[in-house]
Amino acid sequence: MAIIELDKETVDKIAAGEVIESPISIIKELVENSVDAGSKNITVEINNGGKTYIRVTDDGCGISRDEIGLAFKKHATSKISNFDDLYVIDSLGFRGEALPSISSVSKVTAISKTEEDEIGSKIEFENNKSKITSIATNRGTSIIVEDLFYNIPARRKFLKSDIAEANKISRLMYAFAIGYKNISFKYIKDNNVQFQSKANYDLKYRVSDLLDSLLEENLLSVEAKNKSYDITGAISQANYYRGNRSMQYIFVNNRLIESDEITRVIESQYQSLIPDARFPAFFIFIFTNPKNIDVNIHPNKKIIKFSYEEELLDLINNSIRNLLGKNKEIKSLHLNETKSEELLDFTDYKAILDKYSPTNMVVRDKDTQYVTSKDDEFFDTNKKLEFDNFIEEELLEETSFVEDINIPTYKTSIFKRYSVFEDKDKLYILDHRKAEEKIQMTKFIKDFNNKNINRQQLLNPIKISLNNLDIEKFESKKEIFERLGFDAELISNTTLVIRELPLIFEIPQNDAFFYEILDIDFDNNDEVIYTDLRKIVKSLSFRKGHSINKYEAEELYKSLMKEEDPYKNYDGKPTIVSIEEKELERYFER
Ligand code: ADP
Ligand code: MG
Numbered sequence: 233m234a235i236i237e238l239d240k241e242t243v244d245k246i247a248a249g250e251v252i253e254s255p256i257s258i259i260k261e262l263v264e265n266s267v268d269a270g271s272k273n274i275t276v277e278i279n280n281g282g283k284t285y286i287r288v289t290d291d292g293c294g295i296s297r298d299e300i301g302l303a304f305k306k307h308a309t310s311k312i313s314n315f316d317d318l319y320v321i322d323s324l325g326f327r328g329e330a331l332p333s334i335s336s337v338s339k340v341t342a343i344s345k346t347e348e349d350e351i352g353s354k355i356e357f358e359n360n361k362s363k364i365t366s367i368a369t370n371r372g373t374s375i376i377v378e379d380l381f382y383n384i385p386a387r388r389k390f391l392k393s394d395i396a397e398a399n400k401i402s403r404l405m406y407a408f409a410i411g412y413k414n415i416s417f418k419y420i421k422d423n424n425v426q427f428q429s430k431a432n433y434d435l436k437y438r439v440s441d442l443l444d445s446l447l448e449e450n451l452l453s454v455e456a457k458n459k460s461y462d463i464t465g466a467i468s469q470a471n472y473y474r475g476n477r478s479m480q481y482i483f484v485n486n487r488l489i490e491s492d493e494i495t496r497v498i499e500s501q502y503q504s505l506i507p508d509a510r511f512p513a514f515f516i517f518i519f520t521n522p523k524n525i526d527v528n529i530h531p532n533k534k535i536i537k538f539s540y541e542e543e544l545l546d547l548i549n550n551s552i553r554n555l556l557g558k559n560k561e562i563k564s565l566h567l568n569e570t571k572s573e574e575l576l577d578f579t580d581y582k583a584i585l586d587k588y589s590p591t592n593m594v595v596r597d598k599d600t601q602y603v604t605s606k607d608d609e610f611f612d613t614n615k616k617l618e619f620d621n622f623i624e625e626e627l628l629e630e631t632s633f634v635e636d637i638n639i640p641t642y643k644t645s646i647f648k649r650y651s652v653f654e655d656k657d658k659l660y661i662l663d664h665r666k667a668e669e670k671i672q673m674t675k676f677i678k679d680f681n682n683k684n685i686n687r688q689q690l691l692n693p694i695k696i697s698l699n700n701l702d703i704e705k706f707e708s709k710k711e712i713f714e715r716l717g718f719d720a721e722l723i724s725n726t727t728l729v730i731r732e733l734p735l736i737f738e739i740p741q742n743d744a745f746f747y748e749i750l751d752i753d754f755d756n757n758d759e760v761i762y763t764d765l766r767k768i769v770k771s772l773s774f775r776k777g778h779s780i781n782k783y784e785a786e787e788l789y790k791s792l793m794k795e796e797d798p799y800k801n802y803d804g805k806p807t808i809v810s811i812e813e814k815e816l817e818r819y820f821e822r
Pocket of ligand 1: 295
């Protein structure tokens with residue numbers, strides 16, 4: 233066999249095929265170019281997992297008419313190739329090669345306009361030929377990549393399914409939106425907008441907006457530093473966890489990485505706090521001199537090596553241990569001007585009251601007797617409502633045998649919402665509603681596990697109209713609705729009727745809760761689905777309590793102390809706060 237020299241085209245194709253393994257590599261390169269161009273808005277569109285169509289559009293500086301052809305030439309770059317810059321993590325051997333590599337394995341069209349250009353330019357590549365034309369467009373760049381590996385069928389075969397490729401891309405897109413806080417990202421998959429992130433949002437808001445609204449109240453901020461590494465970010469509190477690792481993101485110098493070591497170190501701190509096979513959420517940003525990292529681009533896997541790895545892992549481990557540990561204590565109030573106002577201002581409470589507008593209801597108690605009650609006597613302690621008694625009896629039943637809990641001395645009840653206790657040099661303020669919610673949540677989970685949820689029958693059944701898709705979803709979740717304590721039944725092709733609800737919830741004012749529950753992907757696992765149940769609790773509201781007396785306050789305190797992690801509600805907010813006498817002295821400038 234004669235040895236032949238491969239032509240340049242073939243060499244380029246082979247080289248590009250090695251760098252561009254799948255659609256995700258293209259998206260990564262294009263988005264990073266857009267970031268480098270100073271864009272404020274970046275839109276990424278994919279079809280069929282990016283195999284047939286990718287478009288990345290930005291409002292960055294653009295490429296001028298004279299340079300657009302050059303941008304697609306090998307080793308052409310407007311960026312200084314300096315291994316010290318932050319991009320070193322992704323750019324080893326990849327400087328000025330992205331665009332030419334992409335255009336040698338797919339059909340590329342680029343449209344771009346700079347501020348100075350009168351009119352935009354359009355360049356099209358196919359089969360190694362290009363042509364440039366003029367086109368009216370806004371400032372910025374749009375790059376369309378079609379039919380990946382159309383000219384290398386052998387490589388096309390190695391692409392994963394559309395869904396698998398799209399999933400990888402989605403995670404990357406979330407990582408971009410989380411990592412680049414000054415840029416708004418829009419992500420469109422098969423013509424459906426998946427998300428549009430808001431720029432200039434704090435990390436907590438960004439991730440709760442993008443991933444799960446429950447995160448906002450369940451994240452603790454991470455900040456740690458040693459000689460070589462600077463770490464920021466957020467981790468979930470122990471009462472928030474997921475069925476998989478999809479909410480774990482680690483960035484090094486703003487680039488998403490995967491690290492088994494770091495993941496293991498973080499998860500180990502949650503071990504005794506969350507159930508087995510459940511995973512915390514975390515968003516960790518590591519910043520370091522690029523000299524401390526070594527990125528080894530293996531054909532299939534990116535391995536990153538840290539210098540001073542032990543120190544880095546220690547730093548992460550200790551800061552997370554401290555954060556989680558601290559949160560197992562009573563939150564102490566530090567009085568200052570604003571805090572004291574907050575404490576005395578009950579407008580907040582009024583808002584809550586408004587939320588619980590009067591409704592008629594029929595309550596089914598244990599012996600299936602029916603009692604009617606009206607809700608607007610909420611504040612009248614003398615006229616205690618039947619259902620309040622009912623809830624309380626249950627509560628007392630369970631707690632009356634616990635005598636070994638040390639109760640601080642009950643002082644008074646204020647604003648019909650808080651009980652004040654005193655103990656040596658500390659004042660405790662217990663929030664009745666929060667404490668009751670916490671206890672009810674635990675009970676809800678327990679009853680759910682025992683398939684024994686108390687129900688309330690609705691005087692006016694709730695009618696909900698559903699489309700085909702909703703009905704499909706409902707059919708697949710019928711059992712779980714039943715187990716949750718809902719009596720929901722389809723009475724026609726488009727109408728569903730809810731006749732019973734779990735007793736611990738208020739009667740909902742609209743049907744939003746139903747759609748929310750419909751959209752929860754319940755774990756089929758039979759163990760408690762804490763996160764899912766909390767979503768339900770979030771879309772419905774717990775029954776409110778009432779002003780309580782000394783005896784009830786003490787019982788409530790005791791029941792609360794029996795709870796795991798008693799000082800925090802299921803939503804991470806405190807149930808009880810303390811004020812030290814010293815703090816008060818400081819406040820009065822004594
Ligand atoms: P590199 O990013 O390493 O410089 P690329 O091949 O990715 O190499 O891009 C080549 C050049 O094309 C860049 O240096 C930049 O000048 C220009 N370019 C690419 N994408 C964009 C974009 N979205 N906006 C403005 N300029 C771009
Ligand atoms: Mg680039």
